[in-house]
Amino acid sequence: MKHTLSVLVENKPGVLARVSGLFSRRGFNIDSLAVGVTENPEISRMTIVVEGDDRVLEQVTKQLNKLIDVIKVSDLMAEESVERELVMIKVVAEPKMRSEIMQIADIFRARIVDVSPKTLIIEVTGDEAKVNAMESLLKQFGIKELVRTGKVALTRGLKSVQEEK
Amino acid sequence: MARKVTGAEAFVECLRKENVEVIFGLPGGAILPIYDELYDSNIRHILVRHEQCAAHMADGFARATGRTGVCMATSGPGATNLVTGIANAYMDSVPIVAFTGQVPTSMIGNDAFQEANITGITLPITKINYLVKDASDLPRIIKEAFYVASTGRPGPVLVDIPKDVQTTKIEFEYPKTLELRGYKPTIGGHPLQIKRATKAIMDAERPIIYAGGGVIISGAHEELRALAELILAPVTTTLLGKGAFSETHPLSLGMVGMHGTKYANYAMTETDLIIAVGARFDDRVTGKLDAFAPNAKVVHIDIDPAEISKNVGADIPIVGDAKNILRELIKGLRKRPRAEWLNKIEKWKKESPLRYDRSGKELKPQFVVEQIYELCPDAIITTEVGQNQMWAAQYFKCQKPRTFISSGGLGTMGYGFPAAIGAKVGCPDKTVIDIAGDGSFQMTCQELATAVINDIPVKVAILNNKFLGMVRQWQELFYGKRYAATYLDTSPDFAKLAEAYGALGIEVTKPGEVKLAIEEAVRSDKPAVIDFKIAPEENVFPMVPAGAAINEIIDYEG
Numbered sequence: 276m277k278h279t280l281s282v283l284v285e286n287k288p289g290v291l292a293r294v295s296g297l298f299s300r301r302g303f304n305i306d307s308l309a310v311g312v313t314e315n316p317e318i319s320r321m322t323i324v325v326e327g328d329d330r331v332l333e334q335v336t337k338q339l340n341k342l343i344d345v346i347k348v349s350d351l352m353a354e355e356s357v358e359r360e361l362v363m364i365k366v367v368a369e370p371k372m373r374s375e376i377m378q379i380a381d382i383f384r385a386r387i388v389d390v391s392p393k394t395l396i397i398e399v400t401g402d403e404a405k406v407n408a409m410e411s412l413l414k415q416f417g418i419k420e421l422v423r424t425g426k427v428a429l430t431r432g433l434k435s436v437q438e439e440k
Numbered sequence: 441m442a443r444k445v446t447g448a449e450a451f452v453e454c455l456r457k458e459n460v461e462v463i464f465g466l467p468g469g470a471i472l473p474i475y476d477e478l479y480d481s482n483i484r485h486i487l488v489r490h491e492q493c494a495a496h497m498a499d500g501f502a503r504a505t506g507r508t509g510v511c512m513a514t515s516g517p518g519a520t521n522l523v524t525g526i527a528n529a530y531m532d533s534v535p536i537v538a539f540t541g542q543v544p545t546s547m548i549g550n551d552a553f554q555e556a557n558i559t560g561i562t563l564p565i566t567k568i569n570y571l572v573k574d575a576s577d578l579p580r581i582i583k584e585a586f587y588v589a590s591t592g593r594p595g596p597v598l599v600d601i602p603k604d605v606q607t608t609k610i611e612f613e614y615p616k617t618l619e620l621r622g623y624k625p626t627i628g629g630h631p632l633q634i635k636r637a638t639k640a641i642m643d644a645e646r647p648i649i650y651a652g653g654g655v656i657i658s659g660a661h662e663e664l665r666a667l668a669e670l671i672l673a674p675v676t677t678t679l680l681g682k683g684a685f686s687e688t689h690p691l692s693l694g695m696v697g698m699h700g701t702k703y704a705n706y707a708m709t710e711t712d713l714i715i716a717v718g719a720r721f722d723d724r725v726t727g728k729l730d731a732f733a734p735n736a737k738v739v740h741i742d743i744d745p746a747e748i749s750k751n752v753g754a755d756i757p758i759v760g761d762a763k764n765i766l767r768e769l770i771k772g773l774r775k776r777p778r779a780e781w782l783n784k785i786e787k788w789k790k791e792s793p794l795r796y797d798r799s800g801k802e803l804k805p806q807f808v809v810e811q812i813y814e815l816c817p818d819a820i821i822t823t824e825v826g827q828n829q830m831w832a833a834q835y836f837k838c839q840k841p842r843t844f845i846s847s848g849g850l851g852t853m854g855y856g857f858p859a860a861i862g863a864k865v866g867c868p869d870k871t872v873i874d875i876a877g878d879g880s881f882q883m884t885c886q887e888l889a890t891a892v893i894n895d896i897p898v899k900v901a902i903l904n905n906k907f908l909g910m911v912r913q914w915q916e917l918f919y920g921k922r923y924a925a926t927y928l929d930t931s932p933d934f935a936k937l938a939e940a941y942g943a944l945g946i947e948v949t950k951p952g953e954v955k956l957a958i959e960e961a962v963r964s965d966k967p968a969v970i971d972f973k974i975a976p977e978e979n980v981f982p983m984v985p986a987g988a989a990i991n992e993i994i995d996y997e998g
């Protein structure tokens with residue numbers, strides 16, 4: 276099963292290596308990883324998407340909690356959190372195809388962020404399903420390059436991933 | 441008022457604040473400023489012959505005294521040589537702080553001479569490690585290092601100090617408090633869980649207490665004895681739990697698991713309630729997991745939440761310090777007779793004691809360990825790894841905590857001798873004996889120089905069978921006696937080797953010589969090595985083959 280872990284950590288060198296080491300040691304591949312500083316500049320938030328056996332993941336979560344530089348770990352449930360990912364897609368866009376591509380972008384509320392004689396870069400934000408749908412529609416035109424930020428997520432409502440362990 | 445000092449001066453000052461009296465280490469270019477500062481200080485430095493042993497000595501010191509051990513090495517190879525010792529301390533939850541020199545900050549990452557990324561290398565084997573890039577951080581980092589190493593589930597911490605940081609002038613002030621947002625070990629057990637455990641214990645017909653190294657770390661041995669005597673439950677220990685409960689106590693079952701006593705393994709299989717205290721259900725204890733204690737509920741007391749339900753599911757987990765939890769637990773319990781269960785255990789004890797062939801003229805390793813126990817029951821015993829370790833665990837009856845020191849988790853050959861030196865430095869009034877094998881001893885025997893020069897009179901009892909004995913035993917039992925690479929045919933004369941270093945060397949070939957040799961070695965004020973030429977193909981029994989259930993036991997058929 277896929278899990279989205281939200282991990283508050285000290286904003287220090289070496290922390291990412293310690294966190295990722297706990298996964299790699301058990302042969303887990305991290306599907307996506309997004310890290311950035313939080314409202315407190317001393318603290319960063321990692322959003323880690325990983326697939327694996329629930330029992331082993333529970334063990335990894337406990338081990339994560341044990342790291343001195345890890346402040347808090349939560350396993351975010353999809354229905355209780357808002358999830359987003361930003362993707363940029365460089366798509367082949369000969370002049371005659373351009374309007375069709377722009378229409379698709381429009382439907383997905385995506386933005387064109389770069390235009391060249393033969394390509395367009397489209398920026399799209401959304402959850403995984405939306406991003407995947409967009410990608411598969413653009414495939415027919417030829418995708419030259421694609422980059423994803425990895426998923427970020429926050430719990431809905433008043434609840435938050437508090438600082439205290 | 442803060443005053444200006446160099447990083448190296450601050451380092452020595454910090455160690456004084458942490459009451460460090462001894463450092464085990466070996467200098468090199470990148471740590472010279474600190475060594476220069478230590479030269480004038482009253483902190484004792486013990487020069488080792490290999491940095492791995494500095495880490496093991498700090499580890500042995502910590503296990504024998506309960507205080508944090510300190511070791512030190514230079515950058516590059518000095519630091520990487522510490523790695524086995526740090527991994528060993530990590531696996532067995534031993535508080536040590538390792539300091540390493542590092543190339544100057546301007547050269548880090550450039551593959552400079554004697555540069556190694558030691559914080560990267562030790563990432564998975566330290567509780568935390570630090571690369572000090574700003575000298576003014578040094579006091580705080582050292583305070584954190586000692587705090588983290590010694591609290592919660594203890595373990596090693598490494599502090600890597602670049603050479604220029606050692607010479608930079610800083611305003612020195614030792615912090616009074618620490619702020620570690622992500623580190624707050626749970627100490628007190630949850631009252632509701634303790635209440636549930638109380639009920640489970642009162643309901644149980646066949647309870648067993650399974651005690652590990654955590655009991656010793658927590659200093660909970662008296663509470664453990666009180667619990668056992670109150671609920672009249674037998675107590676079995678892990679290898680690292682030896683000494684948590686006196687093995688001469690009528691309720692003691694000795695060690696459990698692969699080379700545990702038969703009665704401990706039978707009791708573990710038939711129990712209806714395991715009270716696990718500071719133990720982690722290691723694979724050497726459980727054998728085949730599916731068949732382990734099939735009818736038992738599990739109360740699991742441990743300070744590390746990550747150990748709960750890791751291998752064996754816990755019905756009642758209690759996270760916290762063992763001493764606190766046991767104290768609380770006892771309050772809710774009453775005496776309850778369990779005659780049927782204890783009678784059954786007595787019967788197992790009578791029917792299947794530890795035994796070996798005592799009839800022949802050969803020198804038996806079990807006999808040697810029995811004699812060491814008879815003559816020095818109060819000694820601190822360290823062991824190497826393999827057959828020597830298991831015979832020591834089976835035949836030396838530990839009565840007090842911190843008297844049996846052995847590499848459990850990592851299983852590091854060569855650990856016992858330097859650990860003995862560390863233990864003796866920490867407890868100079870105790871007799872310290874390393875029960876060794878001829879294979880293991882040769883991994884760290886160069887430390888005879890350290891023991892002799894620093895006047896640390898430890899004793900080494902080599903159970904010399906001219907084999908890497910435990911591996912040979914597996915080859916005999918499971919690989920058709922094909923002794924690939926286990927025969928040690930060119931070992932030195934160990935007695936002469938000891939003498940060459942200025943220690944006492946004794947060779948023993950007959951059972952009749954054992955007692956005198958031990959007495960002579962212990963009486964001597966020098967380090968001593970006794971080379972016991974034992975029966976070469978003696979096996980460690982009982983034995984649960986790897987992957988079998990712990991009641992499927994191979995034993996000596998006499």
